[in-house]
Amino acid sequence: MNRKDLLHEQVYDRVRQDEFIMRQAKALGVSRRRVLQLLTAAGAAVGTTLTPTALRRQHQVANAQTTSNDIVKSTSPEFFYQTGSNLEMRWETMYNRGYLVPNELFFVRNNNPTPRLDPAAWRVKIEGSGVSRPQSFSYDDLLSMPSVSVIRAIECAGNGRSFYETAYGRQASGTQWKLGGIGVAEWTGVPLREVIERAGVKSTAQDVLAESLDQKKVARPIPIEKAMAEDTLLVYAMNGAILPADHGFPIRLLTPGWVGIANVKWVGRIEVSESPIYTVWNTEKYILIGEDYEPEPGSPALGQIVTTQNVKSAFELQWDAELSAGKHLLRGRSWSGQGKNTRVEVSFDQGKTWQLARLREPNYSQAWVRWDIDWQARPGSYRLQARATDDQGQTQPDQVPFNQKGYLYWGVVSHPISVS
Numbered sequence: 430m431n432r433k434d435l436l437h438e439q440v441y442d443r444v445r446q447d448e449f450i451m452r453q454a455k456a457l458g459v460s461r462r463r464v465l466q467l468l469t470a471a472g473a474a475v476g477t478t479l480t481p482t483a484l485r486r487q488h489q490v491a492n493a494q495t496t497s498n499d500i501v502k503s504t505s506p507e508f509f510y511q512t513g514s515n516l517e518m519r520w521e522t523m524y525n526r527g528y529l530v531p532n533e534l535f536f537v538r539n540n541n542p543t544p545r546l547d548p549a550a551w552r553v554k555i556e557g558s559g560v561s562r563p564q565s566f567s568y569d570d571l572l573s574m575p576s577v578s579v580i581r582a583i584e585c586a587g588n589g590r591s592f593y594e595t596a597y598g599r600q601a602s603g604t605q606w607k608l609g610g611i612g613v614a615e616w617t618g619v620p621l622r623e624v625i626e627r628a629g630v631k632s633t634a635q636d637v638l639a640e641s642l643d644q645k646k647v648a649r650p651i652p653i654e655k656a657m658a659e660d661t662l663l664v665y666a667m668n669g670a671i672l673p674a675d676h677g678f679p680i681r682l683l684t685p686g687w688v689g690i691a692n693v694k695w696v697g698r699i700e701v702s703e704s705p706i707y708t709v710w711n712t713e714k715y716i717l718i719g720e721d722y723e724p725e726p727g728s729p730a731l732g733q734i735v736t737t738q739n740v741k742s743a744f745e746l747q748w749d750a751e752l753s754a755g756k757h758l759l760r761g762r763s764w765s766g767q768g769k770n771t772r773v774e775v776s777f778d779q780g781k782t783w784q785l786a787r788l789r790e791p792n793y794s795q796a797w798v799r800w801d802i803d804w805q806a807r808p809g810s811y812r813l814q815a816r817a818t819d820d821q822g823q824t825q826p827d828q829v830p831f832n833q834k835g836y837l838y839w840g841v842v843s844h845p846i847s848v849s
């Protein structure tokens with residue numbers, strides 16, 4: 430660095446900002462190497478870094494860009510299908526994109542409008558019979574704890590729900606998602622385990638409940654084993670940027686592989702309990718109810734509780750798609766809540782024959798794999814199918830037994846395409 434360069438305002442600001450970040454990081458116990466990693470991995474891309482001050486500044490900018498009363502980010506129909514306070518990702522926006530879904534394109538599933546929380550006033554309480562030293566942490570407390578970054582999917586339990594109607598001529602209740610109720614991002618935060626341990630978790634603890642601060646309080650329990658997993662996080666950053674308001678600012682829970690609802694946004698309280706916790710969110714909602722789903726004996730739940738996600742696939746194409754005749758490289762992604770997909774097949778003839786798709790790196794567990802396949806398209810109408818198999822040996826079935834609330838549709842989907 431030439432000292433004269435400091436006369437340029439931008440260079441000067443940048444250098445001073447970096448010095449400030451390094452000083453602050455040092456005070457927080459973060460190594461210089463890690464800060465440089467963050468700066469290049471995430472910070473540089475969005476022009477900021479994960480210091481409390483930078484995060485708060487970014488939040489103010491995000492706040493100023495409010496576009497609708499219910500959802501803060503742009504709800505442009507080019508990006509999303511909107512139903513009420515939900516935004517479904519349009520798969521064509523992902524065509525040949527990178528591995529991660531940009532925050533602007535990430536689906537939103539809100540039970541009510543996005544709340545606007547003040548990080549300075551925000552606290553999370555850790556309490557309940559399962560801890561011996563109840564705690565309260567501020568936003569800055571969490572930011573100064575050791576952080577972890579992981580790449581994982583969040584997927585709504587109802588993703589694919591509309592295909593129950595396609596299969597059975599009978600609509601399951603709830604938002605009629607096609608396949609855009611999923612996204613993959615890099616999540617940064619503090620392991621939930623860290624805060625639970627600081628609260629003196631007892632060996633007898635059984636269930637952990639995260640409660641939210643939005644109007645209709647979400648309170649979905651998870652077992653202590655899931656709460657203590659190394660990638661179960663209290664998240665404050667998404668793809669290197671401050672966690673956007675719609676995705677749970679200031680803090681959300683990440684429970685990899687589990688249904689969307691367990692990834693509680695706008696967390697305000699965490700209860701650790703020595704006895705099993707039951708709320709409407711695991712007795713009435715997010716329950717598989719139907720002839721083929723026996724309730725668990727002795728459980729107050731109305732049916733089987735949905736926990737982990739299964740295997741699904743989608744083409745990076747508009748719904749319905751229109752293509753010109755000729756050679757195309759079709760692309761898509763497949764995912765599993767329980768591992769990673771090791772095989773993806775595509776059928777152009779309604780399942781009579783299947784061809785292997787090429788898988789592309791990276792292929793992270795509990796995220797997704799991108800794949801592609803050549804297609805010499807002749808004029809006509811088609812229903813393209815993709816079928817994935819994960820490393821747990823699970824292959825997408827042709828049929829999934831109906832359940833009233835339409836969760837976990839993981840059957841092979843037919844994507845309508847006309848070629849002219």
Ligand SMILES: Nc1nc2c(c(=O)[nH]1)N[C@H]1C(S)=C(S)[C@@H](COP(=O)(O)O)O[C@H]1N2
Pocket residue numbers: 535536537538539540541583584585586641642643647675676677688689690691692693694695
């Ligand atoms: N507090 C709160 N948390 C919530 C929800 C909500 O409405 N309120 N929706 C849940 C559901 S059903 C899903 S699928 C995911 C969606 O996360 P996203 O909106 O960040 O994509 O958040 C979950 N967490």
Ligand SMILES: [Mo]
Pocket residue numbers: 538584585586587689690
């Ligand atoms: Mo969901």
